[in-house]
Amino acid sequence: MAFEEKPSVCVMGLGYIGLPTAAVIARSGCHVLGIDVNQHVVDTINRGEIHIEEVDLDGLVQGVVSRKLLRASTTVEPADVFVIAVPTPFDENHAPDISFVLNAANKIAPVLKSGDTVIVESTSPVGTTDNIKELIARERPDLKIPGMTKKPQTWQLPIAPNAFCPVAYWKSWYRTTDRSAASHRAARARR
Numbered sequence: 001m002a003f004e005e006k007p008s009v010c011v012m013g014l015g016y017i018g019l020p021t022a023a024v025i026a027r028s029g030c031h032v033l034g035i036d037v038n039q040h041v042v043d044t045i046n047r048g049e050i051h052i053e054e055v056d057l058d059g060l061v062q063g064v065v066s067r068k069l070l071r072a073s074t075t076v077e078p079a080d081v082f083v084i085a086v087p088t089p090f091d092e093n094h095a096p097d098i099s100f101v102l103n104a105a106n107k108i109a110p111v112l113k114s115g116d117t118v119i120v121e122s123t124s125p126v127g128t129t130d131n132i133k134e135l136i137a138r139e140r141p142d143l144k145i146p147g148m149t150k151k152p153q154t155w156q157l158p159i160a161p162n163a164f165c166p167v168a169y170w171k172s173w174y175r176t177t178d179r180s181a182a183s184h185r186a187a188r189a190r191r
């Protein structure tokens, strides 16, 4: 893929973080596949509608779905950039439950290819990226894993800083910042 081409993006989890993220990236011209375990969420978005309350998000989603830049599914497909935006609730012991994140990583692993970027947008405790790396190393021994080899990395695992509230999120800062695409291009430029 040439640098000037837009990367394809797969966003895991289409809630208050994942859906605006998917829609804003799609508006930048990337083809985005949104994945959710909830069929109602998938069907609603594919109709160009939204299932959450977010100011002005309805028009944005309607626009990118009608331009065929955003579609939703329950099944992961290959992409250049994966964004994990699934929940990380607290469990009964008040510890963060990262099982949703690991479930999402498990679904990404079979379609991950050399040069891809996986971004963890979910709020996650320290060590979660190591858990993801170990999971993908187990599932995909054919891929070189970041930090687990002295050879050049063949995929990237950045974590997004947790520093915004959803309403302001896509309307101000994020709408002018294509973090997934920028990260992906930076990763390619480093190789």
Ligand SMILES: NC(=O)c1ccc[n+]([C@@H]2O[C@H](COP(=O)([O-])OP(=O)(O)OC[C@H]3O[C@@H](n4cnc5c(N)ncnc54)[C@H](O)[C@@H]3O)[C@@H](O)[C@H]2O)c1
Pocket: 012, 013, 014, 015, 016, 017, 018, 035, 036, 037, 038, 041, 085, 086, 087, 088, 100, 101, 103, 104, 120, 121, 122, 123, 124, 160, 161, 162, 163, 164, 166
């Ligand atoms: N990085 C940041 O700046 C930032 C900011 C705010 C919140 N967050 C975090 O983002 C995460 C998502 O928050 P939210 O408010 O969007 O949650 P949400 O509950 O609104 O949406 C999560 C969606 O993920 C879906 N889902 C659950 N498991 C899935 C799986 N395995 N595969 C695909 N989809 C799955 C759910 O059906 C739901 O639609 C949380 O961890 C939250 O703390 C991050």
